Amino acid sequence: MNNLLKPNQATPVCDTDKMELVSKGSLSKFDMNEILNCMHCGFCLPACPTYRQMGMEFASPRGRIALMKGVAKEELAVDAEFEHHMNLCLGCRACETACPAGVPYGSLVETAREMVEDQKRDSAKPSVMKTVVFDKLFKNPQRFKQLGTALWAAQSVGLQTLADKTGLIKVLPRPMAEMQKAVDKIASPIARKKREPVMKSGQANALKIGFFSGCIMDVMFFETNQATASLLQKAGCDVLFVQEQVCCGALHAHAGEKDGAIELAKRNIEAFEQAEVDFIVNNAGGCGSALKEYHHWFHDQPEWQQRAMNFVAKMRDANELLAELPPLTFSKRIEAKVTYQDSCHLAHGQGVRNQPRQLIQRIPGVEYIEMNDADSCCGSAGIYNITNYEMSMDILDDKMKQVEQTKAHYIVTTNPGCLLQMKNGIIRAGLQGKMEAMHVMDLLARAL
Ligand code: SF4
Numbered sequence: 001m002n003n004l005l006k007p008n009q010a011t012p013v014c015d016t017d018k019m020e021l022v023s024k025g026s027l028s029k030f031d032m033n034e035i036l037n038c039m040h041c042g043f044c045l046p047a048c049p050t051y052r053q054m055g056m057e058f059a060s061p062r063g064r065i066a067l068m069k070g071v072a073k074e075e076l077a078v079d080a081e082f083e084h085h086m087n088l089c090l091g092c093r094a095c096e097t098a099c100p101a102g103v104p105y106g107s108l109v110e111t112a113r114e115m116v117e118d119q120k121r122d123s124a125k126p127s128v129m130k131t132v133v134f135d136k137l138f139k140n141p142q143r144f145k146q147l148g149t150a151l152w153a154a155q156s157v158g159l160q161t162l163a164d165k166t167g168l169i170k171v172l173p174r175p176m177a178e179m180q181k182a183v184d185k186i187a188s189p190i191a192r193k194k195r196e197p198v199m200k201s202g203q204a205n206a207l208k209i210g211f212f213s214g215c216i217m218d219v220m221f222f223e224t225n226q227a228t229a230s231l232l233q234k235a236g237c238d239v240l241f242v243q244e245q246v247c248c249g250a251l252h253a254h255a256g257e258k259d260g261a262i263e264l265a266k267r268n269i270e271a272f273e274q275a276e277v278d279f280i281v282n283n284a285g286g287c288g289s290a291l292k293e294y295h296h297w298f299h300d301q302p303e304w305q306q307r308a309m310n311f312v313a314k315m316r317d318a319n320e321l322l323a324e325l326p327p328l329t330f331s332k333r334i335e336a337k338v339t340y341q342d343s344c345h346l347a348h349g350q351g352v353r354n355q356p357r358q359l360i361q362r363i364p365g366v367e368y369i370e371m372n373d374a375d376s377c378c379g380s381a382g383i384y385n386i387t388n389y390e391m392s393m394d395i396l397d398d399k400m401k402q403v404e405q406t407k408a409h410y411i412v413t414t415n416p417g418c419l420l421q422m423k424n425g426i427i428r429a430g431l432q433g434k435m436e437a438m439h440v441m442d443l444l445a446r447a448l
Pocket residue numbers: 047048049050051059060061064088089090091092093094095096105
């Protein structure tokens with residue numbers, strides 16, 4: 001069987017034979033078996049960006065797992081210090097790739113953050129972040145579109161430039177003021193309205209693709225989504241924009257808002273079931289990693305877990321699918337040096353590393369340069385570059401030294417957060433005019 005047609009391996013994670021070692025009555029949500037898999041070898045330490053920056057055990061995966069173990073054994077409290085150490089982690093999962101014992105660090109840190117949020121729910125009012133961002137914005141696609149329209153209007157009347165020139169931008173918190181400089185012109189509401197709900201390839205027996213457009217991706221990088229759909233269409237697929245889809249829930253899950261993540265996952269599973277597609281495709285590594293792990297979120301709901309497994313079996317990153325379909329015909333040459341920054345959640349979360357590199361190298365004229373440490377996090381990590389600005393920028397500045405060494409004209413990546421971070425990195429490194437950051441799909445579409 002062609003790899004493309006093989007369903008993803010989505011196996012249940014609620015193995016009933018797993019011994020739950022947490023004492024009865026404990027409030028811990030950790031699976032002690034997962035924690036005890038860590039044999040303290042330290043192989044993960046050199047792979048961890050926060051350990052590399054700080055050189056302290058508490059900033060390493062092994063150190064964080066030791067803290068989780070303390071909480072699971074009720075020797076440590078879920079307090080502000082525990083929260084600080086868990087939140088300093090990027091959630092990049094480079095430690096999972098490095099770990100010989102298969103410790104599922106990503107799910108452990110999500111559980112740790114869920115316990116922190118549970119604790120806060122019990123003791124305090126919900127935060128503004130939870131009420132405004134997680135509940136009101138990310139659960140409502142309409143509000144995201146309105147936000148997109150407001151951003152487009154501000155850009156169109158020059159508010160962004162004016163605020164920059166007059167210094168008004170300084171009233172914004174520094175992370176946001178810096179990040180807004182990296183935001184390109186976003187698509188107009190009219191351009192967004194013109195999108196065809198189905199893009200037909202015109203081929204008999206075309207694969208039917210349900211395109212997962214994402215929330216941030218579809219507002220900030222609408223053109224990249226259109227480029228991805230065009231590439232799939234050119235590769236012989238019928239592409240359907242499933243209207244009822246919502247945010248993937250990744251940001252909720254990473255922030256410990258598990259109930260919100262599960263609610264969004266259910267809405268997506270239902271939407272794509274009704275669309276009856278052959279594959280579900282997305283182009284954002286962070287979203288894709290969450291979408292491919294939906295079945296892990298339903299360990300106590302067997303019916304939903306089965307539906308999630310069916311969903312996961314159809315999930316593909318756009319690079320994966322395009323690398324397996326008959327090669328695209330490019331009509332233009334791109335005479336340029338190109339390097340690639342892995343999206344952590346595409347490389348470490350989904351194991352997709354070769355396909356984007358293969359696709360880039362198929363473009364006529366491109367000279368591909370592999371970058372040192374390409375799969376090490378750029379410091380974006382969802383909203384980490386806002387919540388942990390200093391650490392994020394230290395990691396980014398180190399990353400840009402590696403980027404600069406390649407002397408590439410294009411640094412390409414596969415996730416909206418990484419893309420914005422790379423654009424910001426180019427500004428910080430003074431490389432404007434010499435280097436451009438772009439999504440892999442945009443580079444491929446440029447050569448069609
Ligand atoms: S997820 Fe990344 S930052 Fe967090 S412990 Fe693992 S390697 Fe370090």
